[in-house]
Amino acid sequence: MSWVAYFVCVFAVLHGSLADPPASFLLKADRFRDPDDFIREFVDTGSISSQQMEEINSAIRDMREQGRRPNRYTVASTNTLNDGCIPEQTAVALNEGSDPNVLTFPVCVKVSRCGGCCGSETTTCGPSPGGTVTVSKRVMKFEGTAYNLNNLKYIGAETKLIEEHTACQCQCKVKAGDCNPAVHIYDQDNCRCKCKVPQISCSSGMVWDDSTCRCISKDTVALLTWRARTTGEAAPSFSAQPQQAERVVASDPCDGCTCGRRWNPTPGAGNTCECVHSSGRSRRPCPARG
Numbered sequence: 001m002s003w004v005a006y007f008v009c010v011f012a013v014l015h016g017s018l019a020d021p022p023a024s025f026l027l028k029a030d031r032f033r034d035p036d037d038f039i040r041e042f043v044d045t046g047s048i049s050s051q052q053m054e055e056i057n058s059a060i061r062d063m064r065e066q067g068r069r070p071n072r073y074t075v076a077s078t079n080t081l082n083d084g085c086i087p088e089q090t091a092v093a094l095n096e097g098s099d100p101n102v103l104t105f106p107v108c109v110k111v112s113r114c115g116g117c118c119g120s121e122t123t124t125c126g127p128s129p130g131g132t133v134t135v136s137k138r139v140m141k142f143e144g145t146a147y148n149l150n151n152l153k154y155i156g157a158e159t160k161l162i163e164e165h166t167a168c169q170c171q172c173k174v175k176a177g178d179c180n181p182a183v184h185i186y187d188q189d190n191c192r193c194k195c196k197v198p199q200i201s202c203s204s205g206m207v208w209d210d211s212t213c214r215c216i217s218k219d220t221v222a223l224l225t226w227r228a229r230t231t232g233e234a235a236p237s238f239s240a241q242p243q244q245a246e247r248v249v250a251s252d253p254c255d256g257c258t259c260g261r262r263w264n265p266t267p268g269a270g271n272t273c274e275c276v277h278s279s280g281r282s283r284r285p286c287p288a289r290g
Helices: 023-029 035-042 050-068 218-231
Strands: 005-014 086-093 102-105 108-115 123-127 132-145 153-165 168-172 184-187 192-195 206-209 214-217 261-263 273-275
Touching (some): 206 218, 214 218
Parallel strands (some): 005 132, 108 153
Antiparallel strands (some): 005 102, 184 192, 206 214, 261 273
16 A cells, blocks of 8 residues: 655634634635744744644655655656546545534645546546555644634644545446346446336327336426436436337327336336226237337
8 A cells, every 4th residue: 555644734723612713714824835834823832842843843844845746646748638537636625524613734735636538428537446545644733712713722643544546547427336227237338327128209298217217207307307406416317209229109199108008106106107908998918028
């Protein structure tokens, strides 16, 4: 495993409540790029013991050395014609998911993460198998009281871990695990979940839903699309007309079902498509759908 040392100053500000630190302080702190300048501005150096000061100075020296040393996983070229899928220096926030009263200096660090372009909208740049390592960052904590943000005190150090990529490749956005094995087969060549049954021609007011492999109402489409937009979930895939090669025309006008099939209106039955008895017609079995 490859370990790269990053040294970070983290400042815990105790407000007596869980309210975020004042925006004015965050904006002011964000302007500082050098840790010495940050400490001179905000930290009560009189509260730091000689041993703690040695620890801080060591961290700052290593931080600066790390900033000068090129990352061995990063590929850089001024003559590159195509920005391919390679590890790139990427800013990563250090305090995501942490206590809102914890301030970080710097706010983020740069590590190698996969970036660049792939040749299709169905593919994305990601780490190759075995192309992910964990790097460690030394964290120094300082603490203040109330809104006394210009008199922070050093209270200790800890280590944080962060993911770094060493090798990258273009890969499918949709993986086999994203498919529903009950209705799908995975089409790796096209990076998609493909319905096991042929797509049928849906009746008026209905559209084909690739996620369930059946016709659903347009009202349901509107609901699912709205939910995807509001929750950030992946939007479902709908098609008003099937691909010509897979088109199956209904022999009965049964809401997009074939051969006497219709949507089962029974509550809790999932509105499945089943054979039904129609007035004036005898009940007949439905052929298997290829």
